[in-house]
Amino acid sequence: MSRRRKETLHELGLTPIWHRRADSALEKSAPSTLASDQSVSKVNAAKAVINDREAQISRMDWAQLKATVAGCIACRLCESRTQTVFGVGGEQANWLFIGEGPGAREDKTGEPFVGQAGKLLDNMLRSIQLRRGEGVYITNIVKCRPPNNRAPEPDEAEQCRPYLERQIVLIKPKLIVALGKVAAQNLLHSNENIGNLRGMLHSYADIPLIVTYHPAYLLRSLSDKAKAWEDLCFAKATMQSLLAQ
Ligand code: URA
Secondary structure (H helix, E strand, C coil): CCHHHHHHHHHCCCCCCCCCHHHHHHHHHHHHHHHHHHHHHHHHHHHHHHHHHHHHHCCCCHHHHHHHHHCCCCCCHHHHCCCCCCCEECCCCCEEEEECCCCHHHHHHCCCCCCHHHHHHHHHHHHCCCECCECEEEEECCCCCCHHHCCCCHHHHHHHHHHHHHHHHHHCCCEEEEECHHHHHHHHCCCCCHHHHCCCCEEECCEEEEEECCHHHHHHCHHHHHHHHHHHHHHHHHHHHHHHC
16 A cells, blocks of 8 residues: 555544454444433433423413513523513403514513504504404514514524413414514414415414514505405404304
């Protein structure tokens, strides 16, 4: 074997080259099996912690859930929030509206949708004879304000998911309305855009779900207001047929 080839093999960590194949396989497999066993058990331990957290949240009543959300430090959003924004409305509401995450005004007041987008949401509700708090519950995918009004990161939404799931189980809404892309994509585990998701009846944990535009988007894009109106009419008609069942 040439010196150059020996040097190359050495650089690649393939020397000494005279080991029998079986020996070198044994030598290499023992420590790496140990290492992979250790990382598998670390992953399993982490999974157990996550499952335990989810299991605890899934048993909470309203008071426990609110207190747990208020003290949540499960993701980086806790570092920049003023307070958590849990949700507002009737705790047995038929309608559940889910937005993306609190903005600056919501972070200050602790109530979802109180800024400009919130005013538009209130008008949207009024247009189908609904009012905040009366048979309507409003919350968000994440309970803390993402800095600079950015969209929540997937890991942030994932940490908040058990809270939203518990809220939904406790409320038992007849219909969920996902407001905007972030809410729709998270609830439906989809990458589709709003244009493809709206106009049809989806389901979330066996609860009918309708997608419409986020009020903040509608403030910037007046041309889509007509489509949002169609969505609201569709939601109203769906609710009527659900109540008639
Ligand atoms: N946008 C949202 O998605 N949620 C709020 O609570 C406010 C603005």
